[in-house]
Amino acid sequence: MDLLTASAADLLAATDAQWEAALGVALTERLTLLRRLSGRWHPDHCIDSQAAAVFARIQRQRRRVSGGSRMLAPDRRATEARPVFESTATADGRRWTMPYLATYASELGAVYIGQRSLLEVVPLNMADLAERSVAQTSRWTFASAGMEEQIRPCLPAPATVHRTADAVLVVRPRDPALVRLADVMAHVGTVPPEHVAWIGSGLWNLACYLEYAQRAHPAIDASTVWIDTVRHRVALLGGWAYAGRIDERWAALPGNTLADVTPAWRGDPVQRSALGHIRIRRLLRALLGDATGMGPITARAPAAWVTFARSPAAGSAIDQYRSWKKVVETTFGPPRFATWDLSTSTIYPEN
Known part of the structure; x- marks a missing residue:
């Protein structure tokens, strides 16, 4: 069975063993194929009447591949199909966008984890706290070059700030190893x-x-x-x-x-x-x-x-x-x- 060309009925009728055989052996390739399937069958943009059921089946299979015991942190929101954050318009009419890997809720709004960026989205009524976060991490002092070499990678990088119609966006570089x-x-x-x-x-x-x-x-x-x-x-x-x-x-x-x-x-x-x-x-x-x-x-x-x-x-x-x-x-x-x-x-x- 070719998963990428199979119909909704075929995908739903296939047994777990048939899915396993169609996905192949290498873990990286299996996850890549499941991501492509998620993108195709995501109910937000797939008009097939069975899209939601197929998408749920794909995610069940992804959990089997990546480990059935995998859980999300309580504050984390599940994301699929290479999602992209898109802001409301900025003062000059532009929108700020960022592909992200995962997102989670915070008391100040939401945080999006990008491949090399970390984005905090703070509502305008808490803009003072967003500005405080930026100010608290804009400058660090160290007793020596050795201390700086050891500690600096353990602290947030300086942030850039974007104000939109409904939020303050605080953007920092992210080390992808973290x-x-x-x-x-x-x-x-x-x-x-x-x-x-x-x-x-x-x-x-x-x-x-x-x-x-x-x-x-x-x-x-x-x-x-x-x-x-x-x-x-x-x-x-x-x-x-x-x-x-x-x-x-x-x-x-x-x-x-x-x-x-x-x-x-x-x-x-x-x-x-x-x-x-x-x-x-x-x-x-x-x-x-x-x-x-x-x-x-x-x-x-x-x-x-x-x-x-x-x-x-x-x-x-x-x-x-x-x-x-x-x-x-x-x-x-x-x-x-x-x-x-x-x-x-x-x-x-x-x-």
């Missing part, structure tokens, strides 16, 4: 401890830099953190509209951070590094399989790591980084590189 941690967690379920180790170290390393730079970031979570699974790099690309100089008053906080704000902090609503440290420990608990801090943990999660993640965020970022490194080395010994066979195209098979 994937959003929320999408990784949704795909793999529980992250193996050997990879929680370097992700945790990367998070505390970023916390140390933020304290050096006198910056606070209260929105550190799986949706704002991105990772490079090949080079073991951790980047903090999102949530910068909520960040600020330490002791500066909050401009805003995301809803999921409010649970970590103590009554005393509500009475003195200023940026503090401790809130970011609490968020890191909460994220570590989630990575270890215990998002609440009280629930059961997986057998593979080292008990000392769980105790660390459940403990109060006390001390400086450097103190907590050292404590984390100590519990990791207690389990695994001296640092060593753990290969993770998890590519960007696995997380975003729409590519």
Whole structure:
């Protein structure tokens, strides 16, 4: 059976075995063929009365090919057939467009992941927060060239801004090796401890830099953190509209951070590094399989790591980084590189 020329009736009647035989052997070729089929049968532009049913069958087959257990992060929206974002008109009548691989919702609107771009779409009534995000990431200071070489790839690139009739578009370059941690967690379920180790170290390393730079970031979570699974790099690309100089008053906080704000902090609503440290420990608990801090943990999660993640965020970022490194080395010994066979195209098979 030729899938590209088959009728809707033939595609719906074909068994899974017939689909498997028609798709071929190589994974890359199979995904490419399924993408082409998705584009042809997408119900938004295919007029065939059975388009929706065929499209659903294609997506079921794609899930079989890419892994039946694959899940989307709760905030992520499914995308198919090489979608393209198109804005409303700008002041000069032009429209801003960008092909994207995946999209997810945020409290400030929506984020689109392009092959080499990251696009935030913020409604006009929150334009001040879009501008704050741009301002917070426009300039970084480093103590040395070595610090800059290590930390700069872990921070957002400067943004360009486009204002349309109904939104502010914040556009940044994106390293295609980086994937959003929320999408990784949704795909793999529980992250193996050997990879929680370097992700945790990367998070505390970023916390140390933020304290050096006198910056606070209260929105550190799986949706704002991105990772490079090949080079073991951790980047903090999102949530910068909520960040600020330490002791500066909050401009805003995301809803999921409010649970970590103590009554005393509500009475003195200023940026503090401790809130970011609490968020890191909460994220570590989630990575270890215990998002609440009280629930059961997986057998593979080292008990000392769980105790660390459940403990109060006390001390400086450097103190907590050292404590984390100590519990990791207690389990695994001296640092060593753990290969993770998890590519960007696995997380975003729409590519």
